[in-house]
Amino acid sequence: MKELIELISQYDPSYPQNLRGVSSEELLELEQLVGRPLPGRLKAFLRSMGKAPGNVLAPGCWPRAERIRHFYQGERRHRLSPRYIFIATSAQPQGREYFYDCGLLAEAEDCPIVQARQGMGGAPGEAFAPAFPSLRDMLFWVAFQTKRMEALPFRVFLRPSDRNAGYGAAETAAMILEDLEELMPRLGFRRLPSTSAQNPLFERGDAALAAHGSAAPQDLSVVLAAAQVRERARLWDLIANTTLLI
Template sequence: MEELLLRVVPGLAEQWKGATPDAIARIERIAGRPLPPFYRWFLSRMGQSMGRLAYPTLDFSAQRVLERYAEEWVEPHPRLLLIAHDSKEMMPTSLFYDLDAPARGDALVAAKEEGADEDDLYERFETLREMLAWSALSRFRLDKMPQRCGGTFSGDHPEILSLVEPVMRRLGFKQPVSTGPYCGLYERADAAMICKGMPRHGFDEARSFELGGSDAGVLRKILGEIATASSLNVEVDEWAPALA
């Protein structure tokens, strides 16, 4: 994870700053159980500053998390732990860990609107690791590529990405970090692709994708190989810039 972030996020090594051990311990006391190992790593590296990886309205800092609990904006909960406060004025949706949904040394990340019931959660990513890696590739690789497209892979197979991954390997792509069945991250020198599904909603028949590369011909070839070799339905909803 460190290799990926330091490689794709400009200046991150000089910008990120970790939280103090005391702040991490205070968050763990609020959680009432050991923190997921990945979250402990995240706080130790970026608990004060995420550098250019920071989100526009989401504050992941340990200080802000502790302030929100101290101000009783959010109460300690046996399952949900605030990890990012949303500062949007309209319909803010802060992020919480669901500590009862651990995965690969991490936990499920869900969004909840201010004042919403604890069961009214919108699952975002199966892990915080996948959320950060997905965002880094999207913002610092895909968004900078000359041609991009987005759409969906769909089919009857219960794990869509298990059909995509062998095709991507054959095309020379590597996966920068390991992921679960809902998130796919693929890179090669001239292209990158990110895929996403919704955890715990039973939407196993589709995954959204964003693909970027040097030109439309490269992207069409990649998608054509996936459609041919995997038997998945490949639907492109948008090209950016729009094709003539």
Template sequence: MDEFIARASQWDPGFPARIRGATAQEIQALARLTGLPLPGVYEAFLARMGHGDGDLDVGMDGTTDISAMIDYYRDSLSEDEGFPPHCIVIGTGSISSDICLEIVPTGEPRVVFTEGNKVYGLYAESLMGLLFRNAFLGFRLYTRPSYAFYASSYAALGLMNRVDEARRVILELGFEEEWFSDSICVCAERGDTAIGITQFEKQGMGVSIGSRDASELARIGEVLKKKLGLSLQKPR
């Protein structure tokens, strides 16, 4: 977690001052309520960002505050409501009823969207990857002087996931992919230009581009329109 905070601080020097960690007692209380061992990466997140994630928006306009998670678990237990098996609720947001860590047999827990006791979509392949991804999109990319957002509906994409195709397009343009990219979001840079491609399961695609060179946005946009059928939604 220290490595992540150091990287995020390079992208946004004000980041460390905005995060607030939870106490060991709060983390222990949440662990007892979940009935599952908290993954080490989540414990580390809570210890540094349990009361404030510094505008990473992990909760997607909702909250990941540990106080809210403790209250949510207590309320759910009193109302005899269940959660999906092997899942730990880490956030409640506006796009999903819950955001959970899904414990898998091997590897890092996945971050998933859930509704009641059902998992219905992938948010990110790992929590650490999600933190880097959100910092890249929110601090590294969006704060560039010139910004544009391209998008396409799921129907216009042929009801297909086209992230891998989009990945190939930007790699052909000379972008270098960041290690924290996954099957949901591809983050990459080329010189003074950063790009983020996101397509959730059975959803449309959005592509954010930030650059110090405004002319780059139009050049890349033309390729996105031609290769993927995306259209410009939000220039700045």
């Protein structure tokens, strides 16, 4: 979690002062309650900030030991398949719960993250939807959104255009992400190495862009933020003219 803390500290230097993690004994008790080993990435996060994750603007998306414990002390744990591990609840968007999907792996470093409506995860007939390819992607994407992009006052949300020449959703999403990887460095942005190709993060001194592809191409979303409204409009125009985003 050193990389994550270093990233957030670039935008909020006081951030590390408010972190508090769980002990090895508490982590072992949590694994016993869950009934299976926790992935290495989640254990590292909980050790660093599992009790107090600091001042984040989207606290519900951050795993908290007490919330995981509360879930597994309740009745809902009995209807959840053992392939899933509850990790977090977020009030936005629209009350979502997040789960690891670790399949039958006895131990893993990281796993895909899926989501469900709040209170419905594991319920009969309630399908899980892809959210992030890994907890690493989720944590860095949320941190960048809340600590970097929220500091830029002029934002715009972009979506795939209908002018996709007959390509399907998956092809369109792949083309957009590939085009962004090529275009953004030419516009002076650096690509943060923290996330996968599905969730690229770009920044420069006066602007930032975050794309979120999850594993469902129809859900591709892109957020552009800038310090000046005219620069946001200029970048928006360049992106719209170069990619299949509008």
